[in-house]
Amino acid sequence: MNFAARIDHTLLRPDCTEAQIIQLCEEATAHGFATVCVPPCYVALAAGKLEGTAVGICTVIGFPLGYATSAVKFKEAEVALYDGATELDMVINISALKSGKTAAIQDEILDLADLCHVHQAQLKVIIETALLSEAEIELAAALCVAGEADFVKTSTGFASRGASVADIELLRRVLPETMRIKAAGGIRTRAAAEALVAAGADRIGSSNSIALLAESDESTSA
Ligand SMILES: O=C[C@H](O)COP(=O)(O)O
Numbered sequence: 001m002n003f004a005a006r007i008d009h010t011l012l013r014p015d016c017t018e019a020q021i022i023q024l025c026e027e028a029t030a031h032g033f034a035t036v037c038v039p040p041c042y043v044a045l046a047a048g049k050l051e052g053t054a055v056g057i058c059t060v061i062g063f064p065l066g067y068a069t070s071a072v073k074f075k076e077a078e079v080a081l082y083d084g085a086t087e088l089d090m091v092i093n094i095s096a097l098k099s100g101k102t103a104a105i106q107d108e109i110l111d112l113a114d115l116c117h118v119h120q121a122q123l124k125v126i127i128e129t130a131l132l133s134e135a136e137i138e139l140a141a142a143l144c145v146a147g148e149a150d151f152v153k154t155s156t157g158f159a160s161r162g163a164s165v166a167d168i169e170l171l172r173r174v175l176p177e178t179m180r181i182k183a184a185g186g187i188r189t190r191a192a193a194e195a196l197v198a199a200g201a202d203r204i205g206s207s208n209s210i211a212l213l214a215e216s217d218e219s220t221s222a
Pocket residue numbers: 008010012037155156157158162184185186187205206207208
């Protein structure tokens with residue numbers, strides 16, 4: 001798989017503009033990124049711009065704090081899928097995780113996974129590793145497996161830190177091979193991205209994707 005095909009080309013800043021989303025779509029087509037990852041309000045726009053291309057449409061659910069109610073997250077997911085999303089990155093209810101509400105979390109993930117799969121879409125669950133102990137990361141990973149998610153994603157990019165190699169190594173150790181891992185948050189260099197992939201990440205989420213590719217050209221020409 002070429003490196004660009006591992007990347008969700010991301011723009012989730014609250015001050016992003018429609019013009020920047022359109023440029024994101026043009027870049028994704030030009031470079032062959034896996035998806036564009038855009039705010040829910042821009043899913044229909046991106047789906048229209050990317051119709052007929054191999055670029056997927058990713059958006060976020062319950063983002064970035066995770067504590068919307070399950071009913072709100074489900075409705076947000078329904079609308080995103082209706083608008084053309086092919087991958088949903090849903091933030092786990094971190095507060096519920098830290099409160100031991102494991103059954104409710106598993107039910108929420110399973111309901112969203114079922115909804116995605118009925119629409120031939122994929123569910124990634126953002127667990128926000130920066131806020132979790134190792135034990136909580138393992139618990140969140142187990143709930144993602146029980147909830148039949150397609151990916152575990154490390155971070156929103158809005159916490160104190162993003163994905164670390166240690167996060168990926170821990171997740172790879174406790175997850176079945178069938179569960180894919182997305183590393184995201186603060187990935188600014190090709191070397192950092194390649195280290196995360198070497199540790200076991202299947203997908204990279206970054207708002208710095210072009211720079212990552214540019215560095216790869218320099219490194220191969222060196
Ligand atoms: O994948 C989603 C993240 O928001 C990307 O994080 P970043 O903006 O730090 O690259």
